Amino acid sequence: xxxxxxxxxxxxxxxxxxxxxxxxxxxxxxxxxxxxxxxxxxxxxxxxxxxxxxxxxxxxxxxxxxxxxxxxxxxxxxxxxxxxxxxxxxxxxxxxxxxxxxxxxxxxxxxxxxxxxxxxxxxxxxxxxxxxxxxxxxxxxxxxxxxxxxxxxxxxxxxxxxxxxxxxxxxxxxxxxxxxxxxxxxxxxxxxxxxxxxxxxxxxxxxxxxxxxxxxxxxxxxxxxxxxxxxxxxxxxxxxxxxxxxxxxxxxxxxxxxxxxxxxxxxxxxxxxxxxxxxxxxxxxxxxxxxxxxxxxxxxxxxxxxxxxxxxxxxxxxxxxxxxxxxxxxxxxxxxxxxxxxxxxxxxxxxxxxxxxxxxxxxxxxxxxxxxxxxxx
Numbered sequence: 001x002x003x004x005x006x007x008x009x010x011x012x013x014x015x016x017x018x019x020x021x022x023x024x025x026x027x028x029x030x031x032x033x034x035x036x037x038x039x040x041x042x043x044x045x046x047x048x049x050x051x052x053x054x055x056x057x058x059x060x061x062x063x064x065x066x067x068x069x070x071x072x073x074x075x076x077x078x079x080x081x082x083x084x085x086x087x088x089x090x091x092x093x094x095x096x097x098x099x100x101x102x103x104x105x106x107x108x109x110x111x112x113x114x115x116x117x118x119x120x121x122x123x124x125x126x127x128x129x130x131x132x133x134x135x136x137x138x139x140x141x142x143x144x145x146x147x148x149x150x151x152x153x154x155x156x157x158x159x160x161x162x163x164x165x166x167x168x169x170x171x172x173x174x175x176x177x178x179x180x181x182x183x184x185x186x187x188x189x190x191x192x193x194x195x196x197x198x199x200x201x202x203x204x205x206x207x208x209x210x211x212x213x214x215x216x217x218x219x220x221x222x223x224x225x226x227x228x229x230x231x232x233x234x235x236x237x238x239x240x241x242x243x244x245x246x247x248x249x250x251x252x253x254x255x256x257x258x259x260x261x262x263x264x265x266x267x268x269x270x271x272x273x274x275x276x277x278x279x280x281x282x283x284x285x286x287x288x289x290x291x292x293x294x295x296x297x298x299x300x301x302x303x304x305x306x307x308x309x310x311x312x313x314x315x316x317x318x319x320x321x322x323x324x325x326x327x328x329x330x331x332x333x334x335x336x337x338x339x340x341x342x343x344x345x346x347x348x349x350x351x352x353x354x355x356x357x358x359x360x361x362x363x364x365x366x367x368x369x370x371x372x373x374x375x376x377x
Contacts, residue, residue, distance in 0.1 A: 004134055007156070007262075008098040008324050016339075018100075021320040022063050023295035025152045028218040028359055029066045031289060032151070035363045036067065039214040040074035043146050046212065047084060051075070052145045054092040056135040057153025060100040064093065065111050067149055072115070072124045079124075089126035094139060097132040098324075105130065134158060136200045140208040147214055148205055154198065154219040155231075157262040161193040164260055173257040174243055177235035194264040198274045206280030206366060214365055215281070221288070221360040222265045231265040231357070234293070234318065237349060241341035251334060259329050261322070268360065275364075285363035290356040293346070297354075304350040311347030315339045 014020065043051065053071060058064050068091055079086040093104055108128040116123055133139055135150065136158045164171050164186065172178075172186045205215060220231060242259075245251040268286070275281055292298075294310040295317050304310050319339045327335060349355065 004096055004158075007096055008100070016316050016319050016323070018059055018061050018320040020061075021295065021317045022059070022061050024291055024317065024357070025059075026063050026066065027291055028151050028361070029063055029070075031287070031359075032067075032149075032216050032218060032361060033070050035214075035216050035285065035361070036070045036147075036149075037074045038363075039147050039216065040071060041078055042214065043212065044075065044078050044082070044084070044087065048087050048146070049085075050088045050090060051147070052090045052092070052210075053147045053149065054094060054131070054140065054145050056094045056139075056148060056150040057156075058093040058095050058099070058104065060095075060103040062107065063151075064104045065107060067151075068111075068126065068128075071147075072126065075124050076119075076122065086124045089124065091126055091128045092131045092140075092145075093128060094131040094133065094135060096134060099132065101130045101132070136197050136204070138204045138207065142207050143210050145205075145208050145213060146210055147216070148209060149216045151218045152220065154201065154217060155221075155263055155265055157190075157193050157264055158197045158200075159193070160260045160262045161189040163189045165258070170257040172260055174239065174246075174253075175236075176239045176242070176256075176259055177232070177261045177263060179232050179236050179239075190264045191266075191270065193262075194266055194270070195274050195277075198266075198271070199278045202275065202278040202280055206278075209366055211366055211368075214363065217360075217362040217364070219360055220265050221271065221358050222267055223358055224267070231263070233349060233355060234357075235261060235263070237345040238318070238322075238338075238342055240345055241338055244341060245334065245338065250337065251330060255330055261325070265358075271360065271362070280367060281364045282367045283362060283364055285361075287361040287363075289359050289361075291359055293350075293355045293357065302354060304354050307347040307350045308343075310350055311343040311345075314346045315343035318342070 051071070053068075055064070055067060071089065071091075075086060075089065093101070095101075105128075112126070112128075131139060135153070172182060175182060178187050178190055209215065222231065242251055242256050246253050246256055268288070272283065275283055294304070294313045296313050297304070297310060323335060326338070
């Protein structure tokens with residue numbers, strides 16, 4: 001499977017589309033608002049004529065323009081308070097080539113019309129551009145970007161870790177991701193791929209970011225491998241549904257054995273280790289927060305009231321993300337059955353308590369040349 005060619009969020013506006021199932025991502029965007037405002041404040045002190053901002057892994061749907069809104073508001077407020085001219089904003093939306101860019105272009109046109117009507121002469125000029133390509137590679141000319149932002153993307157690897165299949169034998173057969181029973185070899189292969197990818201990401205951004213710029217990242221992580229709400233359970237419950245379908249002859253066993261997700265939820269220690277090893281960035285702030293599995297559940301209660309409804313909500317959310325990966329490997333005939341079973345598995349799992357995701361937020365800036373040399377040694 002060529003990950004870059006098949007991976008995408010489920011496009012369109014249907015009930016299982018990413019546009020209708022991205023409330024968890026919205027919570028992360030809201031959390032980073034103070035960091036966006038701080039970035040604008042620091043950068044605008046240099047009186048730039050333009051700001052170049054890039055959203056890496058933008059996907060599609062209404063969340064795509066939330067950060068742009070935060071930036072426009074922050075620029076307007078700072079420029080008004082400091083009595084300086086508003087800079088123009090070049091806003092890049094990046095994702096893999098199969099992303100539903102048509103959806104976000106349509107949204108951006110509607111958004112610009114509404115902003116012009118609301119702001120009139122106070123309008124902060126901005127220009128939205130689509131940029132297809134993997135963010136694990138270079139995307140921009142050297143020293144050309146003021147702010148990089150990426151939300152809910154860096155837990156996706158550039159590929160399934162190499163080495164999971166050796167001489168026709170599948171090291172991780174039937175599990176699709178790491179679980180408590182996975183061998184140390186499997187876990188280490190995933191960690192090795194994450195380290196390589198995250199290091200490549202940092203190295204590319206360090207060359208593209210203007211000195212004094214900022215980078216804001218949010219992605220899923222883990223506290224440990226035993227957490228009841230961890231990503232092990234999210235993917236394990238899909239694996240459970242697939243195994244049941246194998247036993248019923250609905251899915252080929254060989255296909256399940258050969259399927260692994262290009263995903264890794266790192267620990268904070270692993271993240272910081274890569275940052276220190278790569279050596280280009282200074283970590284200014286680290287935040288974490290828990291988010292309920294059910295994107296529509298805002299309560300802090302310990303138990304889930306309607307497990308069946310929450311199971312359906314979570315199933316739709318995960319489906320909006322991984323359906324293209326699953327159909328490219330297994331075909332689309334199993335999708336409805338698979339995610340119906342998955343919803344039931346989630347509802348059962350929720351009987352043990354309300355599961356949560358752990359989300360990391362990182363606020364970073366480039367080190368100066370002397371710091372970068374020392375940090376890389």
